[in-house]
Amino acid sequence: MKTKTYINTQGCPMRLIESQRIRHYFEKNNFEVVSDYNLADTIIISACSVTKFTEQKSMDEITKVLHLDKTIIITGCLSIEYGKRLQEKYQNIHYINPIELDNFDYVFPENTIKFQQIDPANDFSDNKLCKRHYLNPEFKFSPHPNIIKKYKRYKKQKTEDEIFNQEIEANNLLSEKKFIVINTGCVLKCSFCNTRLCINNLKSKSFEEVKTEYENLLFNKVCDFILISEDIGSYGLELQQNLPQLLKLLDKATGQKKVRWQLDGLNPIWSVKFEKYLLALLKYDRIYSITIPFQSGSEKILKKMNRYSDLQSIEQNIKTFRKQYNLLRLHGVFMIGFPSETDKDFQETLKFILKTDLDIVSFTYYSEFEQCDSSKIYPKVENEIIQQRYKKALKFLSKRNICVKT
Numbered sequence: 001m002k003t004k005t006y007i008n009t010q011g012c013p014m015r016l017i018e019s020q021r022i023r024h025y026f027e028k029n030n031f032e033v034v035s036d037y038n039l040a041d042t043i044i045i046s047a048c049s050v051t052k053f054t055e056q057k058s059m060d061e062i063t064k065v066l067h068l069d070k071t072i073i074i075t076g077c078l079s080i081e082y083g084k085r086l087q088e089k090y091q092n093i094h095y096i097n098p099i100e101l102d103n104f105d106y107v108f109p110e111n112t113i114k115f116q117q118i119d120p121a122n123d124f125s126d127n128k129l130c131k132r133h134y135l136n137p138e139f140k141f142s143p144h145p146n147i148i149k150k151y152k153r154y155k156k157q158k159t160e161d162e163i164f165n166q167e168i169e170a171n172n173l174l175s176e177k178k179f180i181v182i183n184t185g186c187v188l189k190c191s192f193c194n195t196r197l198c199i200n201n202l203k204s205k206s207f208e209e210v211k212t213e214y215e216n217l218l219f220n221k222v223c224d225f226i227l228i229s230e231d232i233g234s235y236g237l238e239l240q241q242n243l244p245q246l247l248k249l250l251d252k253a254t255g256q257k258k259v260r261w262q263l264d265g266l267n268p269i270w271s272v273k274f275e276k277y278l279l280a281l282l283k284y285d286r287i288y289s290i291t292i293p294f295q296s297g298s299e300k301i302l303k304k305m306n307r308y309s310d311l312q313s314i315e316q317n318i319k320t321f322r323k324q325y326n327l328l329r330l331h332g333v334f335m336i337g338f339p340s341e342t343d344k345d346f347q348e349t350l351k352f353i354l355k356t357d358l359d360i361v362s363f364t365y366y367s368e369f370e371q372c373d374s375s376k377i378y379p380k381v382e383n384e385i386i387q388q389r390y391k392k393a394l395k396f397l398s399k400r401n402i403c404v405k406t
Contacts, residue, residue: 002032006040010058011048011076013124013228013264017179018075018098019046020121025104028118029111037064042071047078049194051367066090073107077198099184099203120213122178122222177224177262178217182210182246186231188267190295191306191373192338192366195230204236207249214250218257226262233270243270244277251286262289262329269308272317282325289329290321297352298345301338304377311352318356331405332358336393337366337386339377346389350396360403363390 005026009019022044023033037043043065047058058078065072066086074083075096083095096103102115183204186196205213217225229235235243250261261281271278271292281287294314296302302309321328334349353361365386368375397404 002030003042004034004040005031005042005044006034006037007044007046008037008061009046009076010054010061011046012050013179014181014184014230015046015048015076015098016124017121017181017228018101019044020124021118022046022075022101022104024121025111025113025115025118028113029108037068037070040070042073043068044073044075046076047074048076049078049198049369051364052369053367055194055367062086066093071107073104075101077195080198080200097201098199099201119216120181120209122180122213122217123176177226178222179226179228180210180213180217181205181229182227182232182243183229183235185229185234187234187237188231188269189306191304191377192335192369194367194369194372197369197371199230202234202238204234204239204241206239207236207241207246210246211249211253215253218254218259223257223259224262225259226264228264230265231267231270232263232265233267233274242274244274247277247281251281254286259286260288261286262291263287264291266290266292267308268292268294268314268317272308272310272313275317275320279320279324282321282328285325288325288327289331291331291333293333294352294356295333295335296338296341296345297334297349298341299348301341301345304340304374305335305338306373315352315355322357329360330356330358331360331362332356333362333364335364335366336389337381337383339366339374339380341366341381343389346392350393353397353402354400358402360405361393361397362405363393365390 005023007019007023009016026033026042031042034040045058045061045065047055047062049055049058055078058076059082062072062074070092072090072093073096074086074093075098077098080095080097083093086093087095094103094107096107104115105111183202185199185202186193187202189196214225233243235241235246271290278287295305295307297311299309299311302311308314318330321330332353334353336346366374366381368380394404
């Protein structure tokens with residue numbers, strides 16, 4: 001009878017992709033992956049602590065299984081300290097940092113196929129056993145249907161997508177997007193970021209690893225890629241390499257194939273620093289979409305966040321990108337309710353969204369973690385005010401036909 005494994009994923013696409021690879025690891029070693037933890041011999045929970053809400057959901061899932069006499073493995077970006085405390089208290093619990101997934105081999109030394117032998121995962125579409133649903137990389141709009149009808153750039157982009165899809169069909173290519181995780185961790189030191197403290201390091205794939213992964217997908221007729229990490233601009237810095245060098249390598253490997261990329265998680269500091277390198281790829285539509293976590297349009301708040309705060313350079317950077325490729329799909333991510341954020345700061349964020357002419361906007365609520373420097377910043381913004389600002393933002397953006405991804 002096969003040993004049974006249960007996998008529960010509470011995290012972002014990064015964690016879902018990791019869970020997919022973990023699943024393949026157990027399946028290759030003749031484990032059966034089941035959908036009920038009561039039937040499993042081994043329980044794996046990929047936990048998330050990017051916000052208090054996701055952290056609590058993760059801890060609730062862990063609490064459900066603590067009493068069971070089973071091997072329990074916690075991975076993901078939940079606090080290392082939390083994992084260590086559980087390890088000390090419960091002999092059947094193991095904590096594995098996302099940058100050390102090879103440690104599964106230490107927990108399962110009898111496995112003949114080692115973790116490094118498992119190919120990287122590039123999607124999670126067939127992982128029906130992951131318990132957290134993550135939005136498809138396509139759009140999900142806020143409850144304002146007029147946005148889709150009225151937003152002219154979206155119509156233009158859709159037309160371009162239709163043309164791209166025709167080429168896909170004509171050349172018998174795969175239309176679904178595939179992820180390539182290029183690194184885990186981040187070198188930035190944002191005052192609010194709990195994930196950085198949890199992962200506690202930067203680990204980048206080598207040029208050769210990423211190139212091999214990319215070429216394998218090209219060979220299998222994939223033509224739509226999402227390059228992803230917690231911060232793709234940090235890629236390679238611990239290896240004395242960088243993101244532009246990697247992109248040049250991948251572009252060369254692409255040759256004349258009709259392929260396009262989405263950059264997911266490019267912080268403004270890198271967007272400005274690597275501008276001239278990215279412009280070359282924008283020039284002939286290699287990069288068609290960029291997700292940028294701006295976080296705020298207030299210089300005061302950005303400084304307190306310990307983030308790049310030269311708003312003039314950021315705005316000019318986006319204008320330059322637009323001039324090079326006017327159909328570039330720009331997705332901005334912003335935080336509401338950072339400590340000391342006033343109504344004026346919030347209004348500056350809304351003005352910044354208009355100035356940068358973003359296509360899509362997402363909002364997150366500030367979460368307080370004691371171990372983060374932002375916990376020492378006052379005054380705090382009440383939850384009621386955060387909710388009010390979010391509603392104002394939706395109304396403001398809806399009137400201006402700007403898409404909101406939830």
